[in-house]
Amino acid sequence: MxxxxxxxxxxxxxxxxxxxxxxxxxxxxxxxxxxxxxxxxxxxxxxxxxxxxxxxxxxxxxxxxxxxxxxxxxxxxxxxxxxxxxxxxxxxxxxxxxxxxxxxxxxxxxxxxxxxxxxxxxxxxxxxxxTRPGEFSGLARRNWCIASAAHARAVRLAEWYETDAALVLMAEARLHAAMVAGLLSRTYFRNRADAVKRTGLAGADMTELGAVLKSQAEELTARGRPVDGPLNALFD
CATH class of the missing domain: 3.30.460.10 (Beta Polymerase, domain 2)
Structure with missing residues (x-):
């Protein structure tokens, strides 16, 4: 320039x-x-x-x-x-x-x-x-695991009326779910705010985000990268 x-x-x-x-x-x-x-x-x-x-x-x-x-x-x-x-x-x-x-x-x-x-x-x-699709799916599965764990902890904290902590974990869960969507579609984002906004997750509540994670788990399974499996699958 x-x-x-x-x-x-x-x-x-x-x-x-x-x-x-x-x-x-x-x-x-x-x-x-x-x-x-x-x-x-x-x-x-x-x-x-x-x-x-x-x-x-x-x-x-x-x-x-x-x-x-x-x-x-x-x-x-x-x-x-x-x-x-x-x-x-x-x-x-x-x-x-x-x-x-x-x-x-x-x-x-x-x-x-x-x-x-x-x-x-x-x-x-x-x-x-x-890069083959399977590599993107493998990276997406890692983000899904983080998003799912954060979402589960947020739900539990909300049940205990630990609202502030639950909100922090929900933000983490939304971001990683957005990165799952980005990896599966080979879409990159400007920043974290752009990621959750463009994937429609910015305002997702616990129930909506849970449904998104369930759908993502099904898609990962269909792509040969299931989010759950036997012990020896840990090393795949």
């Missing part, structure tokens, strides 16, 4: 360019690329948005340290990764893929002379293309 394409009247972009310049000045020989992901990369950031800045280095331990703090009233989430490690992660799928993919696929570079962010995106897309 050239300086001419950056809206310096936007306080988040102005701060992001200042951060870029400082990083380049202090670690000029160590930095391979700098970019932003999240709402700024999507072009719909607002006054409530933070800055998700990623610094890519040539070697481990070089460059700035990861940090999370407010700067001039704006929350800055600074992550640091080596080029090789970042490309490796982009070619790995985890149970949190629905929340991780966006940072691989949607990045606006502030400094990227060798096209590292394009390599990251292409690597991730290549991994998705070669």
């Amino acid at each position: 050239s300086t001419d394409e950056i809206d310096l009247g936007n306080p988040r972009w102005y701060l992001a360019t200042r951060l870029r310049d400082m990083v380049q000045h202090r670690w000029s020989a160590e930095v391979r690329a700098i970019g932003v992901h999240g709402s700024m990369a999507h072009g719909d950031d607002s006054d409530q948005s933070d800055i998700n800045l990623v610094v890519v280095t040539y070697r481990q331990g070089a460059g700035p340290r990861a940090a999370l703090r407010r700067v001039d009233g704006i929350l800055v989430d600074l992550s640091v990764v080596t080029g090789d490690d970042g490309l490796r992660r982009a070619r790995e799928l985890t149970p949190r893929w629905p929340l991780e993919a966006d940072r691989y696929l949607t990045v606006r570079d502030l400094y990227d002379p060798r096209g590292w962010f394009g390599q990251q995106r292409d690597g991730h897309l290549a991994k998705l293309a070669e």
Whole structure:
């Protein structure tokens, strides 16, 4: 991205360019690329948005340290990764893929002379293309187990009138159920709020969420990844 394409009247972009310049000045020989992901990369950031800045280095331990703090009233989430490690992660799928993919696929570079962010995106897309459905179903089953356990504990706590604790567990159950839906449909989300909203789980009560989990369990079974089974199935 050239300086001419950056809206310096936007306080988040102005701060992001200042951060870029400082990083380049202090670690000029160590930095391979700098970019932003999240709402700024999507072009719909607002006054409530933070800055998700990623610094890519040539070697481990070089460059700035990861940090999370407010700067001039704006929350800055600074992550640091080596080029090789970042490309490796982009070619790995985890149970949190629905929340991780966006940072691989949607990045606006502030400094990227060798096209590292394009390599990251292409690597991730290549991994998705070669991944068989069973791998996504296996990752989804893990999220289902977490969602189901959280939902069961929330129900029990509600029966004991531990409402606040039950609400916390319900939020966890909704999020992991949303990630199940994302993995089964190969859909990724912008963030946790986007995940529960787009899957229709944001306002699901205990009964509704229980029905969703039951339906997901049936779909996982149909895909060859049942959520329950004999002891030797633990190692499948």
